[in-house]
Amino acid sequence: MQFTEKIKKQLDNIRQFKLQEDRAILLSCIGIALVFWILVKLSQEYTSQKQVSFTYLAPEDLALTNIPPDDVYATLKGTGWNLMFEYLANSTIPVHFNIGEVGEFNLNRAQLRAELLAALASKELDITEINYDEINLRAEEKSTKRVPLRFRLRLEFAPEHHLSAPLRIDPDSVTLTGAYSVLNNFTSWPTDTLEFLDLTNTVTLAIPVQKPPPEIQLSARETELTIPVESYTEKSFFVPVTLKNPPSDSLKVFPDKIKVSFAVGLSQYDSVHYTDFQLMADLKATSLEKGKNTVPVEITAQPKAVKNVVLSRKSVEFFILKPEENKTDKPQ
Known part of the structure; x- marks a missing residue:
């Protein structure tokens, strides 16, 4: 029984060896055929x-x-x-x-x-x-030109927040180097487009300058931008109304002061006074007749630091007062 099992085992080993040998021969044939195929193809x-x-x-x-x-x-x-x-x-x-x-x-x-x-x-x-x-290339005398940077920004502020000062840019311009006729087409140079949303604090960051064409070289590849942001609050004053082109007759204006409300940054709150505003009522185009009349009021001066200026009323009323003639004779 054991002898029979040994014989079967030997036969199995021979079959496996034979199968592996056949596979090796097949792979060799495929490899040789592939080499000849590549040689033939590369010769075409x-x-x-x-x-x-x-x-x-x-x-x-x-x-x-x-x-x-x-x-x-x-x-x-x-x-x-x-x-x-x-x-x-x-x-x-x-x-x-x-x-x-x-x-x-x-x-x-x-x-x-x-x-x-x-x-x-x-x-x-x-x-x-x-x-x-054809390929045609032309060269000119090399030139340089200094141009301001043009920012492409979208700024959105959180509620009750605004710019506290103008944007600060360093550097604010770049030097272009290239052919004169090429540089003559540029009056400014753009930065990359950036977007800032819901701003609540001052932001300082480097902004890439737009990549130039190969025929132009730039003195800087980025610039530093500072966006000063602060919280705004409301403030108000009563400002006198100034008359322009008043008649020679006596005239009374009501009201003679108007409430002016505005938003101002906290850093500028104490520096804004009512004298920084000017309200003007121009009587030149107004029909002057006896009785009650109305004239519009315009803001002719205001501080740069304030925003969203609102008047409590947009017009004032004026009355023309003429002295009554004496109907009685003077005493002897």
């Missing part, structure tokens, strides 16, 4: 697009008015081997040129094709198509 001709990258050399006192385009592509034709070696050598086709003292660099389609062929790592490749007909 293909076309493929490859990006062109430009580098240039220009005198220190010159700046380009336009930079080489970054979307130039050449269609390459050749065997798979040559295309593979080309892509392994460089990720792009490098083209270098010298602007020189002339200040111009021009390539037509034929010249551009010749430059690209010379820059290829594999000389057995051909270029069948280029998506640009």
Whole structure:
């Protein structure tokens, strides 16, 4: 019985060995076939697009008015081997040129094709198509220009909070360096767009300056912005009404003072007085007749620190008083 089991065990081992050997032979055959398939495929001709990258050399006192385009592509034709070696050598086709003292660099389609062929790592490749007909670059005398920063901000304050002072910016301007004709188009330079909501406290942070095009260099890539915020409270005064263009006759105004209510920051609360306001009633366009008349009141002066100014009334009434004529004779 034991002898029979040993025989069966040996037979099982032989079958497993045979199966493993068959699998190894099969995998070897597949591998060899794959290698031959790759060799055959790489020996065939293909076309493929490859990006062109430009580098240039220009005198220190010159700046380009336009930079080489970054979307130039050449269609390459050749065997798979040559295309593979080309892509392994460089990720792009490098083209270098010298602007020189002339200040111009021009390539037509034929010249551009010749430059690209010379820059290829594999000389057995051909270029069948280029998506640009010509490359024209021009340089001018390098110039600098100082322009103010233009902030693109959205500010929203929490209830009863406002700016306590103007925004503080450091630096508040940047220097642009580039060709004169390019810089002449700019009168300011924007920052990135930022949004601040529900502000309750003063905020200081660095704000990135918008990235320039390659033909322009900036003196700063960010600026520091301070947003001074404080709580506002309500205050009010009775302010006298000043008459403008009054008639020669005696005139009485009612009321002669109007209540002015406004919001003011806590830091400026004690510095605001009623004399900082001026209320004006202009009688020039008003019909002066006997009896009761009304004239509108305007705010002609107010402190910069106050907001939401409200008058308790928008007009005043005036009465024209004329002296009564004596109906009796003077005593002898």
